[in-house]
Amino acid sequence: MNHTHQRFATREQARLAISEYIEIFYNRQRTQARLNYQSPVAFTQRYYLNQIAA
Template sequence: MQASMSRRGNCFDNAPIESFWGTLKSELVYQRRFATRHQAKQEITEYIEIFYNRQRTQARLDYLSPAAFTQRFYLNKIAA
């Protein structure tokens, strides 16, 4: 295992992406056996673009998907 690369003195700098990689691995990668690298790349891309970004709700985003949270953010910014 490789050490996390964060700014000096900031051990939490990479926490969000480390959490994402853990979620990706536990929800998809460890559950599947890919026949080829192409299949793995295709299924991981679909997981991220279709499921994770558009459907999977997250507590830290007010139980919205990342896409819905981003959309709400920009709509509120325009309205303000």
């Protein structure tokens, strides 16, 4: 998603684009201290790999 200098025809379009950015990029890919500085996706993948190996 290209969110830099993007113009929207309506507030609803802007709201949807911002929500998508937050949900897809920020929440899923951003590293988090509580997950030992891993992204939620990486943490989940590691968790399931450990479950299979156990």
